[in-house]
Amino acid sequence: MNLSSFFSNIHWLAVIVMTLFSFILGAFWHSRIMFGKIWTKENYGEMVPDKSNAPLMFGGTAFFHLLAMIGLSAVAYGQGAVKGLLTGILIMLVWILPAMGGTYLFASRSTKLLAVDTGMYLILFAIAGLVMGAW
Numbered sequence: 022m023n024l025s026s027f028f029s030n031i032h033w034l035a036v037i038v039m040t041l042f043s044f045i046l047g048a049f050w051h052s053r054i055m056f057g058k059i060w061t062k063e064n065y066g067e068m069v070p071d072k073s074n075a076p077l078m079f080g081g082t083a084f085f086h087l088l089a090m091i092g093l094s095a096v097a098y099g100q101g102a103v104k105g106l107l108t109g110i111l112i113m114l115v116w117i118l119p120a121m122g123g124t125y126l127f128a129s130r131s132t133k134l135l136a137v138d139t140g141m142y143l144i145l146f147a148i149a150g151l152v153m154g155a156w
Contacts, residue, residue, distance in 0.1 A: 030098035039149040063134035097153040105154015109146035
């Protein structure tokens, strides 16, 4: 695959929709009815999280999720729903999980936190791959 075909395979509407979906999923995933209590405890212990840099956190997350969805769109383009789903899962398991796992080991973060965080990305990339493969 050359660079021009990479960019021609990007379905921009699907990228935008799935980037927005990543925030909806993240809000639900980190809510109190799902994993919010565990995530907050594992990240902050008894401290209250500082939300003074919320624009940077949300803006940076939007940028990184947009990049991830652009890449997934280029790879899953035209594969169909099932192959797109499998592509999303594979990308998460062979690139995202190992990268996050190594970072969490060096940062001395818990495996419980790794499971919560990578679990969300597994769901996100599976659904995004399915949508982008089918779109």
